Amino acid sequence: MNDEIKSLAARLGVVLGERGLTVTTAESCTGGGIAYAITSVAGSSNWFEEGVVTYSNDAKQSRLQVSSEALMRCGAVSEEVVKEMTLGALQHTQAQLAIAVSGIAGPGGGTAEKPVGLVWVAWRFRDLVVARSFHFSGDREQVRLQSIVEGLRGAIAMLESNL
Template sequence: MATDSVVHQLAIRAGNRLRDERLMLATAESCTGGMVATAITDISGSSGWFERGFVTYSNQAKIEMIGVPSDLIDKHGAVSEPVARAMVEGALRNSRAQVALSITGVAGPGGGTESKPVGMVCFGWSNRLHTVVETLVFKGDRERVRVQAATHALRGLLILLDERER
């Protein structure tokens, strides 16, 4: 799939901000499978502000690649704010980036439960000093949930960058 135009435009805006502030970004993505990293690396010159992306789709990848504690996954499930927090903080620990975002969710069509329905996505954003997590439930098919998650993650990154200026 070609990168969604809204995701692409948000990636450009985030990249301009990161470049201007001389910051590097790391991503930790699960249900989006690297969609944010793809949108970023579609932009010429993104190596100047994108340090690395982790696609940690399986629980084992979350544990091995970015250090999410297995007991956290056992206790809360991979789709949870504690895991989103551990993912974003792990992306920072395992990179040279100053800011990061994480995404973990249930894109569907299967895999949902009553407490974690299809479309539920948990996000994390961090600048090494401050971490924010949030959960939203999106409507639509698998692709639409993934695009909405990538869009929201980039919007949250822009908010995090705005807060740095205050």
């Protein structure tokens, strides 16, 4: 874990702690990397509820209630699916903020329409949900690390602009 990720995870903890809020994660291509970063911060049990890794479509459906229609129509790496992942994550916890990520880290699995490096991240806080796509370059590890950075960065931005 690099220094930027450590710093962002610590900053997220400060922002959540100051507001008495908690976060949950629903991850696919990052394999729990956001949850790992968060729980690397001492005291994170005060503001981190739970993290789930739902790598397969079946897991996204059974654990997070992602609709089969969204998966069939849009694919797992899509705005609609990450938004549904945040909703499912919040329904299973007492957290107020959810971060979800799904992407194609590579080296295989990409297509012309959805190339390697395409990652969708969504953040849901109260009634607000925002999703954003990223096109990262680099190898599998670099794509995953960049996804973790953006997941944390977006969560901080959402909280700081909506409270």
